[in-house]
Amino acid sequence: MSKDAFAATPAPPYYAVIFTSLRADAxxxxxxxxxxxxxxxxxxxxxxxxxxxxxxGIGITxxxxxxxxxxxxxxxxxxxxxxxxxxxxxxxxxxxLRIAKVERxxxxx
Amino acid sequence: MSKDAFAATPAPPYYAVIFTSLRADAxxxxxxxxxxxxxxxxxxxxxxxxxxxxxxGIGITxxxxxxxxxxxxxxxxxxxxxxxxxxxxxxxxxxxLRIAKVERxxxxx
Numbered sequence: 001m002s003k004d005a006f007a008a009t010p011a012p013p014y015y016a017v018i019f020t021s022l023r024a025d026a027x028x029x030x031x032x033x034x035x036x037x038x039x040x041x042x043x044x045x046x047x048x049x050x051x052x053x054x055x056x057g058i059g060i061t062x063x064x065x066x067x068x069x070x071x072x073x074x075x076x077x078x079x080x081x082x083x084x085x086x087x088x089x090x091x092x093x094x095x096x097l098r099i100a101k102v103e104r105x106x107x108x109x
Numbered sequence: 110m111s112k113d114a115f116a117a118t119p120a121p122p123y124y125a126v127i128f129t130s131l132r133a134d135a136x137x138x139x140x141x142x143x144x145x146x147x148x149x150x151x152x153x154x155x156x157x158x159x160x161x162x163x164x165x166g167i168g169i170t171x172x173x174x175x176x177x178x179x180x181x182x183x184x185x186x187x188x189x190x191x192x193x194x195x196x197x198x199x200x201x202x203x204x205x206l207r208i209a210k211v212e213r214x215x216x217x218x
Contacts, residue, residue, distance in 0.1 A: 005167040006129055006205050016127060016209050018171055020115055020161050022218065052129050056163035058114040060171065062127055094218020096115050100125050100209035109131065109203020 007050025009064050012102045014049055017071055021059045021087075021095040031091050038083050045074050064102070071099060116159025118173050121211045123158055126180055130168045130196075130204040140200050147192050154183050173211070180208060 023031070042048055042063060047070025053061040065071045074080060087095070132140070151157055151172060156179025162170040174180045183189060196204065 005131060006203065009205075009207075012207075016125075016207065018125060018127065018211075020171075022114060052167060052169055054163040054165035054167050054169045056165055058161060058163050060161055060163045060169045062129075062169065062171075088217060092218065094115065094216065096118075096214065096216035098118075098121075098125065098211045099213040100211040102127075102207045102209040104208040105205065107203065107205035108197060109201065 005052065006107070007052050007062075007064050009049050009102070009105060012105055014102050015065045015068060015071060016100045016102050017063045017065065018098040018100060019059075019061045019063070019095065021061075022057075022093040023055075023059065024091055024093045026090050034083050034086065034091075038080060041077070041079060042074060045077065046070055047073070068099070114161065115216070116161050116171075116173050118158050118211070118214060121214055123211050124174045124177060124180060125209045125211050126172045126174065127207040127209060128168075128170045128172070128204065130170075131166075131202040132164075132168065133200055133202045135199050143192055143195065147189060150186070150188060151183060154186065155179055156182070177208070 039051060039053075042051065047066035049064035049066060051061065051063045053059075065074070075084075148160060148162075151160065156175035158173035158175060160170065160172045162168075174183070184193075
């Protein structure tokens with residue numbers, strides 16, 4: 001784990017998708033494989049800026065995007081739609097997805 | 110861990126503070142005590158809506174607020190300012206803080 005763990009986002013404004021989830025007790029290996037594949041696929045989408053993710057009971061994944069249009073296109077991606085359906089039907093006991101416009105950013109290190 | 114892990118946020122718009130951090134290798138017990146105290150103190154501030162948090166290498170804490178004014182007031186809170194200073198000087202190898210306006214929310218479970 002290095003400081004590369006932080007998404008290298010540009011000066012605001014840009015967008016964040018805050019996805020919080022609770023796993024169901026189902027097929028963890030298949031879930032991990034799909035989650036990794038989705039992270040890699042997201043990184044190849046137009047408008048993708050970066051991702052930060054941690055799971056400790058609750059899972060929190062924040063992905064960053066240039067625009068709402070980029071987020072909408074990623075949501076419509078065919079492989080991603082399969083993953084979304086499996087998530088709802090099988091992998092998650094619950095989730096929240098919030099789309100937010102980042103207005104300010106600062107940090108250190 | 111129950112579904113109460115999700116912040117019970119209202120219909121958008123509202124605001125999110127996305128705080129991502131990497132811990133320094135310093136005084137973990139004192140850090141944990143201060144982090145818990147800050148979570149409890151935040152929950153008593155005007156305009157606080159909820160919090161979601163996980164650490165797995167990187168730490169991600171998303172707190173939700175009614176307004177930018179509520180976020181600014183929490184940032185100015187005297188006890189919180191002590192914690193912010195200790196965070197910068199001692200506890201974090203690095204951090205990012207992003208303030209974002211939540212425009213859309215959906216979920217299940």
